[in-house]
Amino acid sequence: MSTDYTEYLAANVLNEQQLVSYRSLSRALKVHVNLAKQMLFEFHRKQNAKKPGSVHATYLITGTRTEQKPQEQNGVQSQDSEDAVMQSSPPLPSSSAPQQQEEETKPTPVRSILLVKEEHLDQAKATFDHITGIHAYSLAAGGLSDVQTLTECNRKIAATYASEDPLEAWKQYGTIQNPNVRRRTQKRPPPAPAASTAKETAAKPKPAPAPAKAPALEKQATKASNESDPNSSRATPVPEKDTDATKKKTATKPTTKRENSDIFKSFAKGANKPKKTASTESSAAPSPAPAPAEDEPMGGMSDDDPEDVADDVEVEAGAGTGKSKKDRQAELEAMMDVEDEPMEDTAEGASDEPMEPPKEESVEEEQKEEEPKESMTVENGRRRGRRRVMKKKTVKDEEGYLVTREEPAWESFSEDEPAPKKAKPTPAPAAKGAPKKGGAKPGQGSIMSFFGKK
Amino acid sequence: MARSNGVSDEALLSQPSDHEPATLNRAPSSYNPLSNFALPKGENRHYQQQFADMYFARLAQLKPAVETIAAESFEGFEIAGETARRVERVLDVRQGELCWVVGTIYMELPLKPNILDDIGKEHWIAAPPPRVKFLTPGGGDQTMLEDESGRLRLVGAALEDFVLVTGAIISVLGTENSDGDFEVLDVRVPDLPRQPQRWEREDGEAAVKKEAVAKREKAGKVALVSGLGITGDEGDTLNLELLMEYLLGEAATEQDQQETATVSRLIIAGNSVNAAPVPSREELASKKSSKKYGYDSSAYNPAPTNRLDAWLAGLLPSIPVTLLPGSADPTSIALPQPPVHQAMFPHARAYMELPTSGLVGSFDSATNPYEFDLDGWRFVGTGGQTVDDVFRYVPGDDRLEMMEAMLRWRLWAPTAPDTLWCYPFQDGDAFVMKECPHVWFVGNQPKFETMLVEGPLGQKVRVISVPEFHETGEVVVLDLETLEPELVKVGIFEG
Known part of the structure; x- marks a missing residue:
């Protein structure tokens, strides 16, 4: 165990230059927070013995203060x-x-809880009348310029461990347990905190998606920059890797979901059939990431009108198509090939264009109306077939003018399964997950960020 | 150097140990809200009524109480051989006659906001800054006593000894002088109503159901906080995180964690988010010009509520939360403020019960003001607007004194509807105190203060002014056995 934490801290604090708080350490190693505090202290002591000043710590002092x-x-x-x-x-x-x-x-009586940088520790201690406890709060390589950046730790925790059921998982971290807690959605885990902005969207009246998403993107951007090096997470000896990936996917999904209900439901009708089967098939398989919990509609109180909810459900079912990806991933994971899959996956997603789907969709949709007899086969999760597309042709006519005409032409295609109908939900989230995972430029999100609040 | 208590405070500054810390369990508490301040739902909520009805209703509700108290002390009161006489209506007061009469106070303050100012506003180049006090420096303010029949101007040095604001129901003793003004000699207020016994409601319910009352465990503590002031910006929320970690029992040492486990509930008394104030009419008008279709992202910033939601969702698995709205929260600003809608809490609402279930979940988004029983004690809390508004009428800034005065007037919001937005109640003023609480807390006050107010029948009310967390980092922790408060201060040492 001792090597565990030294390794983890060395990788994250020294190599990655990240902030590690006792909470993030306890989550990463699945240990009690008090143990994590001791680990931080020990690591700090050892490192600074080797090379003074290499690791900077902050401390939390509790007690009663003189200066009250x-x-x-x-x-x-x-x-x-x-x-x-x-x-x-x-x-x-x-x-x-x-x-x-x-x-x-x-x-x-006044009890103080004071966060102190190590350089101020003695000074701060002197202001206390009586100290009930001191512990290491966080470590960072070099110095810590702004204490407020420590909030990042908790945000990351919320984002990364969103799919953990707090009622179960938090026990091991030493959080005070509440046996009397009442939670409404028993069957499903609560929505992921990371998805907060995203889910918010879902709860809000329709026109909301774009602005609500902006903060999400920003957040992801910051997250991405924090995790900028893909190796960083891989270097960690922790099994959080895969959970990570799937989690992020769940986290981001809801955002798109609402979009779907807006944009896609209008097309969805015609395209629906084949997809549905695909989705049922895939959702039958245990998907590694729990679908984000959609609260049951709340009678009377809910702003979501029933129609919306229905949409959501529908779309969620549809999103199943996308899950085939997850499906595959699950299989892969089962084969213990956990490491790379998510990356590959998302990279694929990223290259898959974030915003294209709707466009493509509509084109296809049109075609479908005109000419319903395109052939298509689905095998191994890839769709192959021929379809009709409009091709632009430029010809010189009799009078010597250049004329551009659109002509229908057949082309064969082979593409990733989810293609036309519900495909959209997945690519987008994947794309979003991608910058994070792959360490791609954080700025590259969907076009929606353009509409976000500046 | 600080004194330390030996081993325990250094325990975490050591090598990782094999010592397995015990799992802590949150102290249970009995929480039993009342719905006194819930507004009628849907169709039944009307805003056409006249506010005057509220004053009539209030006077009718409180007159008997004031009369009883006044009769006790004024009956037989004699000056120069003249005995004080009770007068039924304000207009029945005769010049030169020693008498006492009951009525509603009305403060005529030239600086009070006036609806006609709204018209004047159009001619201003820049609006004057909002007033801290409505009092006119150097005089010019008048105090009146009114009832259904008419008004009487009150004068006399005795008046200065009392905190008076518009809407308070009092009885005055004195005579009308030759100017037609009423010279006040003494004042009586309704004072505290009956105070229920601890556990009275629970015992009563059990008795009705013929159940034996189970033996109750020693009650824990409750944490009161207000003015979280979440802006959604990064950079000022570390205190909030520290508070969360403290309440979750993750921060600090084992000893502190054990103590934290006794905190059985967190009550947030208003202004959890620091949203922009309600846009003025001009702003609205200028916005209209650029009409956008649907949701206008420039008019609404979702970041603060998202942040609040995430914060609450982080706490709720471990500690139940009651959330009262304040003046800055996303709900109606008219008192009583309805609960912040659960759509604002996509994550935290998992811990709410369905509104139809009739149960109270771990997360209770409440009205402001709010009344509830916690471990048998009756609590009443507000987001602070009521006291802030009384503050504007009264010289000085001793808020505890104002709070005490409000208790003795039996009014939770005396200045509504005069200078405080409120719902036009039709049948009775909901802000009249029916039962005396054991604890009255007021959120968003400049600093922490507390006192014990005692009533004529031995009532004891713990009055707490809860400071703004965003400014002070302070949380009030109230012991539910002794009702003794203590303060927890979260902070960052700046060297």
């Missing part, structure tokens, strides 16, 4: 109120004056 502003204020306040009592004694004899004096004699 609130208490002073209290004192001042009670003097004030004495004055006040003079000028406006409350109507009844049982007024507050005596109690306030009591109050004054018994100041409210």
Whole structure:
């Protein structure tokens, strides 16, 4: 175990220059937070013994502080109120004056929880009256310029471990357990926090998607930059790799889902049939990533009108097509080939164009109306066949003018399974996941980021 | 150097140990909300009624209480051989006669916001800044007493001894002088109503069902916080994260974690998000010109609520949360504020019960004000607007005194509907206190303060002003056995 954490910290703190807090360490290694705190301390001690100043730590001190502003204020306040009592004694004899004096004699105890950089540790300790505990909070290579960047740790945790069921998994981290907690959706895990922006979209009235997505993208961008090196995560000896990938997929999916319901449902009708079968087939297989929980419609209170919900469901079913990818992935995982698949997958997705799908779709849709008899076979998750496309031809006519004409032509194609109908849901999320995973440029998202709030 | 208590505070500054920390369980609590401040649903919610009805209703509700108290102390009151006489209506007061009368206070303050200002606004080049106080420096303010019959101007040095705001129901003793003004000698207020016993409601329900009351465990603590002020920007939320880690029992040492486990509920008293204020009429008008189809992303920033949702979802698996809205939260600003809609909480709402189920989930998005029983004690809390508004009428800034005055007036929102937005209640003013709470907390106050208010019948109310977390990093932790508060301060040492 000791090698575990040293390795992890060496990889993340020293090599990747990441911030590691006791919480992120405990999540990564699946250990109790208190143990993680000790690991941080030990690592910090050892590294700095080897090379002073190589690792910078922050500490959390709890205790009562000498410099207790609130208490002073209290004192001042009670003097004030004495004055006040003079000028406006409350109507009844049982007024507050005596109690306030009591109050004054018994100041409210103040417990402080203070985050301190290591260079200020002694200084900070001196301000404490009584210290109940100190522990290492986070480590970073070099120095920490802005303490506020530590919030990044928790955000990453929320994003990365979104699919963990907090009621189950948090026990091992030492979170206080609440046996009385009531959660509504028992069958499914709660929606992933990482998807917060995305899911928000789902909950909002339709026109919402674009702006809501912008923050998501930003977040991903930051995330991406943080994880910029794909090797970083691979270097970790932790099995979070695959969960990671799938998780991110789930996380991002909802965003697109709503879009689907908007844009795609209009086309979906004609294209639906073959897809459906595909989807049922694929969703029958256990998909590695739990579908993001869609709350049951809430009678009366919900802003989602029933139609929307229906759409969502439909689309979700449709999204199953996309899952065939996951399906394959699951198989692969089963074959213990966990490492690379997600990457490959997403890379594929990325190259697959983020925004194209709708366009392609509509073109195909048109064609379909005109000429319903294209042939197509589905095998091994690839679709092959011939289809009719409009080709542009430029010819010189009798009078010597150049004329561009669109002519129908047949071409054969072979493409990734999900193609026309529901395909869209998956490629987009995959594409989004891609920058993250592959360490591609974070800026490259969907066109939706253009509409986001600047 | 700090004193330390030996081993325990250094325990985590050591090599990883094999010591397996015990799993901590959150202390249970009995939580039993009341729906006194819920507005009628849907069709039944009307806004056409006149606000005057509220004043009539309020006077009718509180008059008996004030009369009883006034009668006790004023009956037989004698000055120069003249005995004080009770007068039924304000207009029945006769000049030179010693009498006492009950009515509603109305403060005539020239600086009070006036609906006619809205018209004047169109001629301003720049609007004057919002006022901290409505009081006119150097005088010019008048205090009146009114009832259905008419108004009486109150004068006299005695008035200055009392906190008075528009809407308070009081009884005054005095005489009308030759100017036609009423010289006040003394004032009586309704004072605290009956206070239920601890566990009264639960015991009562059990008795009705003929169940034996199970033995109750020692109650834990409750954490009160307000003014989280989430902006959605990065860079100012580390305190929030620290608070979450503390409440989850992950931060700090084992000893602290065990103590945290006794905190059985978190109550957020308003202003969880720091959204832009309601746009003014001009802003709205200028927006109209560029009409956009559907959702306008420039008009609404989802980041703060997303952030709040994520934060809550991180806490809820471990600690139940009650969320009261405040003036900046995304819900109606008219009191009583309806709960923040669950659509704002796509993640946290998994911990809510379906509205139809009649149960209370771990996450309770509540009204403001809100009344509930926690471990047998009656709690009433607000997001702070009511006290802030009273503050504008009163000289000085002793907020505890104002809160005490509000309790003794038996009014949760005395200045509504005069200067505080509120729903036009028709049958009775919902802001009249029917039962005296054990704990009254007010969110978004400048600093933490607390006091114990005692009533004539031995009622004891713990009054707590909850500071803004965003400004102070302070959380009030209230012991549910002793009702003694303590303060937890989260912060970052800046050297």
